[in-house]
Amino acid sequence: MTTLPALPADLTTPAYVLDMAALERNMATAARLRREAGCRVLLATKAFAMPAAFGLMRESLDGTTASGEYEARLGRETFGKEVHVYAPAYGPGEVERLLSIADHIYFNSPGQIGLYLAQAKAAGREIGIRINPGYSNATLGGALYDPCAPCSRFGTTMDRLGELPWGDIDIMHTHTLCESLHDGSVGLIEHVARTLGDYVRRVKAVNFGGGHFINKPGYDLSALIAAIKAFKAEFGVDVILEPGAGLVVDTGYLVSSVLDVHWNEKDIAILDTSASTHMPDVLEVPYKPPVFEAGEPGERGHDVILAGKTCMTGDVIGEYSFARKLKPGDRVVFGDMMQYSLVKNNVFNGTPLPDLAVLDKDGTYRVVKRFGYRDFADKLG
Numbered sequence: 344m345t346t347l348p349a350l351p352a353d354l355t356t357p358a359y360v361l362d363m364a365a366l367e368r369n370m371a372t373a374a375r376l377r378r379e380a381g382c383r384v385l386l387a388t389k390a391f392a393m394p395a396a397f398g399l400m401r402e403s404l405d406g407t408t409a410s411g412e413y414e415a416r417l418g419r420e421t422f423g424k425e426v427h428v429y430a431p432a433y434g435p436g437e438v439e440r441l442l443s444i445a446d447h448i449y450f451n452s453p454g455q456i457g458l459y460l461a462q463a464k465a466a467g468r469e470i471g472i473r474i475n476p477g478y479s480n481a482t483l484g485g486a487l488y489d490p491c492a493p494c495s496r497f498g499t500t501m502d503r504l505g506e507l508p509w510g511d512i513d514i515m516h517t518h519t520l521c522e523s524l525h526d527g528s529v530g531l532i533e534h535v536a537r538t539l540g541d542y543v544r545r546v547k548a549v550n551f552g553g554g555h556f557i558n559k560p561g562y563d564l565s566a567l568i569a570a571i572k573a574f575k576a577e578f579g580v581d582v583i584l585e586p587g588a589g590l591v592v593d594t595g596y597l598v599s600s601v602l603d604v605h606w607n608e609k610d611i612a613i614l615d616t617s618a619s620t621h622m623p624d625v626l627e628v629p630y631k632p633p634v635f636e637a638g639e640p641g642e643r644g645h646d647v648i649l650a651g652k653t654c655m656t657g658d659v660i661g662e663y664s665f666a667r668k669l670k671p672g673d674r675v676v677f678g679d680m681m682q683y684s685l686v687k688n689n690v691f692n693g694t695p696l697p698d699l700a701v702l703d704k705d706g707t708y709r710v711v712k713r714f715g716y717r718d719f720a721d722k723l724g
Contacts, residue, residue, distance in 0.1 A: 360595055363702060428444075442462070449470075475497060480519070536578070647664070652692075
């Protein structure tokens with residue numbers, strides 16, 4: 344990555360920074376999708392949940408989808424509009440509480456829907472069932488992020504569809520993608536049409552889940568729109584999509600500072616941020632995040648390993664090259680840090696959480712949340 348965002352020189356690091364101009368561009372994609380395809384688009388808060396952005400996002404989306412009670416409550420209280428919720432299983436009392444929060448409740452299996460169908464129907468909620476259609480185009484992380492991997496716990500398998508009470512089901516849910524371009528999105532829609540058409544005709548809507556990377560370069564939105572329109576015309580049902588990362592890809596940064604440059608066979612820049620605590624997908628997927636004004640090793644003259652400040656040996660972000668040698672106090676800016684990073688971060692070692700900040704379209708920088716010792720201590724009881 345080459346062009347640094349216009350950030351203030353006195354910015355306190357580490358900080359997650361949401362770029363509102365970039366988010367607005369991504370929301371225009373979602374608005375076009377809703378308008379031209381005639382579908383509903385939800386924000387998957389498992390991937391991004393920053394209420395400071397919801398005012399802008401609300402204009403282009405139909406609501407939120409959650410992976411449990413707390414996310415559903417956050418969506419209800421801070422986003423509004425529709426609230427959908429799905430979990431592989433619900434804990435004692437969770438469905439009862441969700442009945443006052445969510446509009447649409449999805450179940451994972453014949454057993455779960457059997458337990459809760461009557462009370463959810465009595466409360467007037469729409470009922471969804473997640474299906475595992477045996478199709479996936481998850482392009483990230485292999486089986487770790489493939490909802491249809493062998494022995495996946497996600498969704499009723501095709502051989503058990505006859506056990507479901509289809510007369511009481513409103514929405515079929517088939518989330519099988521991860522960071523997929525249009526070929527995955529279109530492929531899923533066409534696969535469901537071919538293999539599940541008899542069941543599709545029994546429901547009001549089909550939710551094709553998330554993993555649609557609609558704002559990634561190379562994604563052909565027109566192909567998705569055409570596939571949705573054809574599906575709706577064939578089956579006469581509503582279509583719902585629930586992207587998360589696909590709505591916020593390339594809309595923000597994690598800004599860090601170099602604390603020290605250590606030498607052990609190579610230069611190792613120790614930062615005030617961490618893969619282990621502030622961008623855990625770097626280690627889980629794994630992947631190497633983009634860094635502004637940096638290249639691959641050997642490209643720019645000064646190679647350096649970027650590493651975190653925790654005591655975990657593997658807290659290493661990756662090796663990069665810079666035009667000049669890094670020194671303490673230098674700023675390092677990671678790109679594409681809105682998806683998953685701020686919702687999955689942690690305080691291992693007592694590492695302070697980054698500020699949550701917004702870069703407005705007029706260039707104004709504002710911190711919307713700063714964390715301190717009390718946040719760390721309260722988490723530990």
